Structures are given as C-alpha cells and as structure tokens.
Amino acid sequence: MKASDTWPPSPVGYSSGSDIGVVGVVVGGEKAKKGGDGGANSNNNCDAESAQRGELQRQLSGRHLNFIAIGGTIGTGFFLGTGSALVKTGPAGCLISYVFMGTVLWSVMVCLGEMATYIPTAGAFSSYATRFVDDSLGFAVGWLYWFAWATTYALSLTAAGLIIQYWNQNVNIGILIAVFWVVFTVVNYLPVRIYGELEMWLSSLKVITIAGFIIFAVCIAAGAGQEGALGFKYWHDPGAFNEYLVSGGIGKFVGFWAVMIQASVAYQGAELVGVGAGEARDPRKTVPSSIRATFWGILSLFVVTIFLLTMVVPSNDASLLNDSSSDASASPLVIAAQRAGVSVLPDIINAVLLTAVLSAANSNVYSGSRVLVALAEEGQAPALFKKTNRHGIPVFSVAVTAAFGLLAFLNLSAGGGKVFNWLLNISGVAGMTTWASTCLSHLAFVRALRAQxxxxxxxxxxxxxxxxxxxxxxFFNVLITLTQGFTVFIDWSTSDFFAAYVSLILFVALWAAHKLWYRTPFVDPATADLVRGRYDLQEERSAADGGV
Incomplete structure (x- = not known):
C-alpha cells in the first residue's frame, strides 16, 4: 500500500505566467501570440485561473529567487560562526574548508538545476526523491526538512530578541518574540510577490554590508589601520593551521574537518531556489539563471570575506576565544574593526545581524510551508496542506509551520533551553540529507530519462x-552526515552524542516506519513520473484553456 492510496495526490497546477512585457510563449515548437493587453495581463489571467483551482501562483521573478536563497544562507552563522572556525583550524584550514564545501554545494546546485527546470515544483527535494528513488525516502527527507525549517523559525525569533538586547538589556525577550512572530507570520499570508520583495530588500542589506566589509578589510590589510600593513602576517604568526582537541598533524586535520562540517551548515539555504521554483515565473529561464547567480554569489561572498578575515584577525585573538556572545561583539567583522581602531562598526554590524535573522525568519516560514505543500501533493501529508486562498497562499501549511515558532518561548524557562537546542540540532543534518537526496535523485532522474x-x-x-x-x-554529503558529530568520540559525552546524531536517528526512523507501514518498492525508472508538473505541459494546458 502506498501513501498516495491514503491521500491521493493530484497534479500540481501552476499558472504559466511570464515576465512582464512578454506577449507569448513557445508551445509545441510554435509561438502562440496574444495581442491586446500583453504579457502582464496574461500573467494576471493565469494567476486568476490558479487561484480558482486552489493552486500556488507563479509570481516570483529571478531576482526574488536569488535573494530568497541568499537570505536563507547568509545569517548569524556567517556573521558570528566564522570566528570559531578561524580558532579551530587557523587561516589556511578555514579558507580551504569553505572552498571545498563550495564545490560540494556546486554539485548539489547543478543537480537541482536540471530537475527543477524540467519539473519545477514547490518543495522540490522531497518530490524528486519520491518520484525517482523511493516513496519512503521522499517522506523522510520532506518531513525532516520541514521540521528543520519550522524549528529554525523559533531560533530566528529568539536570536532577534537577543540581538536587540545588545542595545537595551532591560527589554523583555518574550515580548520581542511575540511581536516578531506575529509580523512574519502575517507577512507569509500576503501574496508571494510581496514576500519576495521584502526578502529581496532584507537580503540586500546583508550583501551591501559584506561588500562594504570587503572594501574595509582590503584597506586594513594594505595598511590603513593602526597596526600598519598586515598582508599575510597572521598566516605566519600564530600560523596557517591550528590544532584542535588533539595535538600534532592529527589535531590539525581534526580542526579542518570540524570546520568543513561547520561550513556545510553555513552554506545551507542556497538550495531554497528549488523550494521557490514552484512559484517562479517562466522557470525554464529564471531557475537556471537564479541557480548560477545564487551559487556564485554566495561562494564569492563567503570565500572572499573569509580570506580577508584571515588577513586582518589572528586566530588567537582573545575576543575570538570568547565567542559565547550572540550579538555583534562576537562577530569577527567587529573584532577586525576594533583592532583597526574603528569604534562605530559594532552598532552597524548588530543592526545588520538583526536584519539577517529577520530575513531568516521570513524564509523559514516560506520554505517550511512549501515543503508541506510538496508532501501533500505526493500523498505524504494530509490534503488540506495543499489548500490555498485566492492569493495562492497555502493557508494551513503556513499556519502549522508558523506555530512551531512559538517554541522560541522555551528559552524563557529554566530547562527549556536544553530541549530547544536538541530540536535545533536537527536542522544541520536535515540540510545534509536534503543535499544528499538531491544528488541521489538526480542519478535516478537521469536513469529514468534513459529508460523512457x-x-x-x-x-x-x-x-x-x-x-x-x-x-x-x-559521497561527501553522506560522509559529512555520518561524521558531523565525530568530536564526541574524541572527548566522549553521551549527551553530546545524542545531540549530534538525533536528527540522523530521526531520519532513519521516519524512513523505516514509512517503509514498514506502506511496503513501497523502490521506483522503477521505466515508470517514474516524468510528466506531472512539467512546465511545457502546463503551458500547453494553459494555452488550450485560453490563459496565454
């Protein structure tokens, strides 16, 4: 018995909207033209038809997709976490780790690009795993990925309150959590193009800040700061590589591997282009360009910033060693400014951190809700999660995902923080399992193309x-997933072991439970679903209905 026998999936319907100004689309090799009010009105007609059918609407442009992914990737982990990475492995190890993980990200993005342009569907990862590999794999990947984004929403709300307390310690963090929860839950009920515009502007502030720091760091390294010209001084003293947990060459490798795992978490969010593909205008054009722009944009911002950080901040700086703070004082960008004698930067960086976590909160609800839509479309979640309002917003999916943001209030209780941290440990491995399943799904996708x-x-x-x-x-996504908690085996702690591997245990439990309950076979490539959701077929259907 398959899950779809319980909740029968119906084809995902999408409008075939195009960018404003386009008057026609290519259908069956010929251009179908529509005169009069042009492409903008065609887009509105298609969205109106989608609204009548209770479907998502294609209102996201390429720039929206770019910034949704950037906003989901560049967050507090980047602004704060790079400091601890520098301490663990040193400047050379830190740079190599982030470059190497960039190549792994590239492999995931190009695999996603081929599938998402052919079958652009919301919450693509679980859908592709279900259609091309195994129904149970899609179930496990989808639900774990959704749970990761839902609990990360709570983290983002908490982080926003802590960052504001940098300016005023007397502010009640519970009130801040409540206010931000209401604001960003409401935002996700607005038409998706409004969400896309807001996310674009919030993400733009982060990109501008990083670009400004790059210019600043180049000047400091060249001698504009109070320490004079730095160059590669800190690569020689205290050294290019640091030892971590154990001494000698093994300790240096341990530091490198620990930071590579940290880098893998930092890059997560770039795959959100695949989540937004189901609501992208003309996905055959916007999705490939967005994937390329997102990958190269994120990689260049990360690598260039980290390279310059290794030049202007030594890995043994006392402020880096004390990284327990959650506000701007823990940021290596601020430490670089303080060493250079610039005192105004902490407040600016803290403001940017606030926009970073608010942008992340915005993305968390959007991403989680669209994954629920995908699960419902594949018959792996109740059908009510597919229901949309007249603006194409999946109302129940947004509500359930946003409700998990209320877990942020756990941090207000004495023992709630520990439970909350256990929940948040799921997010890192959920991203890696999603990346791994994307690569596996692509291999199965190509096999199905060949068979058919x-x-x-x-x-x-x-x-x-x-x-x-x-x-x-x-290979590397599976390897990193299995070894991401390896440090607990060096300094054993039962609690830390379960904290590190609870998400992997949950993933296996979800897969095994679904497999045992429904007894679903692995997908036969000759019968794999390569039709439902294909954009060219959607265009033909819309043209036949008079929508384009």
Whole structure:
C-alpha cells in the first residue's frame, strides 16, 4: 500500500505566467501570440485561473529567487560562526574548508538545476526523491526538512530578541518574540510577490554590508589601520593551521574537518531556489539563471570575506576565544574593526545581524510551508496542506509551520533551553540529507530519462560532468552526515552524542516506519513520473484553456 492510496495526490497546477512585457510563449515548437493587453495581463489571467483551482501562483521573478536563497544562507552563522572556525583550524584550514564545501554545494546546485527546470515544483527535494528513488525516502527527507525549517523559525525569533538586547538589556525577550512572530507570520499570508520583495530588500542589506566589509578589510590589510600593513602576517604568526582537541598533524586535520562540517551548515539555504521554483515565473529561464547567480554569489561572498578575515584577525585573538556572545561583539567583522581602531562598526554590524535573522525568519516560514505543500501533493501529508486562498497562499501549511515558532518561548524557562537546542540540532543534518537526496535523485532522474527514451539534451538546463558531479556530491554529503558529530568520540559525552546524531536517528526512523507501514518498492525508472508538473505541459494546458 502506498501513501498516495491514503491521500491521493493530484497534479500540481501552476499558472504559466511570464515576465512582464512578454506577449507569448513557445508551445509545441510554435509561438502562440496574444495581442491586446500583453504579457502582464496574461500573467494576471493565469494567476486568476490558479487561484480558482486552489493552486500556488507563479509570481516570483529571478531576482526574488536569488535573494530568497541568499537570505536563507547568509545569517548569524556567517556573521558570528566564522570566528570559531578561524580558532579551530587557523587561516589556511578555514579558507580551504569553505572552498571545498563550495564545490560540494556546486554539485548539489547543478543537480537541482536540471530537475527543477524540467519539473519545477514547490518543495522540490522531497518530490524528486519520491518520484525517482523511493516513496519512503521522499517522506523522510520532506518531513525532516520541514521540521528543520519550522524549528529554525523559533531560533530566528529568539536570536532577534537577543540581538536587540545588545542595545537595551532591560527589554523583555518574550515580548520581542511575540511581536516578531506575529509580523512574519502575517507577512507569509500576503501574496508571494510581496514576500519576495521584502526578502529581496532584507537580503540586500546583508550583501551591501559584506561588500562594504570587503572594501574595509582590503584597506586594513594594505595598511590603513593602526597596526600598519598586515598582508599575510597572521598566516605566519600564530600560523596557517591550528590544532584542535588533539595535538600534532592529527589535531590539525581534526580542526579542518570540524570546520568543513561547520561550513556545510553555513552554506545551507542556497538550495531554497528549488523550494521557490514552484512559484517562479517562466522557470525554464529564471531557475537556471537564479541557480548560477545564487551559487556564485554566495561562494564569492563567503570565500572572499573569509580570506580577508584571515588577513586582518589572528586566530588567537582573545575576543575570538570568547565567542559565547550572540550579538555583534562576537562577530569577527567587529573584532577586525576594533583592532583597526574603528569604534562605530559594532552598532552597524548588530543592526545588520538583526536584519539577517529577520530575513531568516521570513524564509523559514516560506520554505517550511512549501515543503508541506510538496508532501501533500505526493500523498505524504494530509490534503488540506495543499489548500490555498485566492492569493495562492497555502493557508494551513503556513499556519502549522508558523506555530512551531512559538517554541522560541522555551528559552524563557529554566530547562527549556536544553530541549530547544536538541530540536535545533536537527536542522544541520536535515540540510545534509536534503543535499544528499538531491544528488541521489538526480542519478535516478537521469536513469529514468534513459529508460523512457528522453535524451538529456532535451532538458531546458544541462550541466557538465554528469554523472560524476552527482556522485561526488552524494559521497561527501553522506560522509559529512555520518561524521558531523565525530568530536564526541574524541572527548566522549553521551549527551553530546545524542545531540549530534538525533536528527540522523530521526531520519532513519521516519524512513523505516514509512517503509514498514506502506511496503513501497523502490521506483522503477521505466515508470517514474516524468510528466506531472512539467512546465511545457502546463503551458500547453494553459494555452488550450485560453490563459496565454
């Protein structure tokens, strides 16, 4: 018995909206033209039809997709976490770790690009795993990924309150959590294009700040600060690599591997382009360009910033060693400014941190709700999670995802913080399992194309070096997932072991329970669903209905 026998999935319907100004689309190899009010009105007509059918609407442009992914990736982990990474492994190890994980991210993004342009669906990861690999895998990946975003919403709300307390310790964090919860829950009930615009502006502030720091750091390294020209001084003293937990060469490798795992978490969120593909205008054009722009934008921002940080902040700086703070005082960007004699930067960085976590909160609800939609479409969640209002907003999916943000109030109780931290440990491994399943799904996707006689050259977007790219990404994502808690084996702690691996245990439990209950076979490539949700078929349907 399959899950879909219980909750029968129906095809995901999408409007075939295009960018404003486009008057026609290519259908069946010929251009179907529509005169009069042009592409903008066509887009509105298609969205109106989607609203009548109770479906998501294609209102996100390429720039919206870019900034949704950037907003989900660049957060407090980047602004604060890079300091602890520098301490663990030193400047060279830190830089190599982030560059290496950038190559793993690239493998995931190009695999996602091929599938998301051919079948652009909301919450793509679980859908692709279900259709091409295994129903139970899609179930486990989808629910774990949703739970990760839902609990991260609570983290973002808590972090926003703590950051505001940097300016006023007397502010009640519970009131701040309540206010932000209401604001960002309401925002996610607005039409998706409004969400996209808000996310674009919030993310722009982070990008501008990083760009400003890059210019600042170049000047400091060149000698504009009070320490004179720095160059690669800190790569020699205290050294290019640090030892971590154990001494000698093994200790240096341990530091490198620990930071690589940290970098993998820092890069998570870039895959949100795949979540937004189901609401993107003309996904065959916007999704590939957004994937390329997102990957290169995030990689360059991360790598260049970290490279310059290693030049202007030594890995043994006393402020880095005391990284328990959750506000701007723990940021290596602020430490760099303080060493250079610039005193105004902490307040600016704290304000940017606030926009970072608010942007993340915005993305958390959006991403989690769309994953629920995908699960419902595949028959792995109740059908009510597919229901949308006239603006194409999945009302019940947003409500359930947003409700998990109330877990932020756990931090106000004496023992709630420990429970909350256990829940949040799920998010890191959930991202890695999603990346791994994306690479595995791509291998199965290509196998299904071959079995059904569809050449890869027919895909709207074709990446290079396949299937080696997918194999590379799958191998390292699985390896990192299995070893992400390896430090507990060096300094054993039962509590830390379960904290590190609770998400992996949950993933296996979800997969096994679904497999045992429904007894679903692995997907036969000859019968894999390569039709439902295909954008060219949606265009043909819309054209036949007179929508375009």
């Amino acid at each position: 006689g569809i050449p890869r050259s027919d895909l709207p977007y074709v990446s290079r070096f396949q299937p080696y790219t997918a194999i590379y990404g799958l």
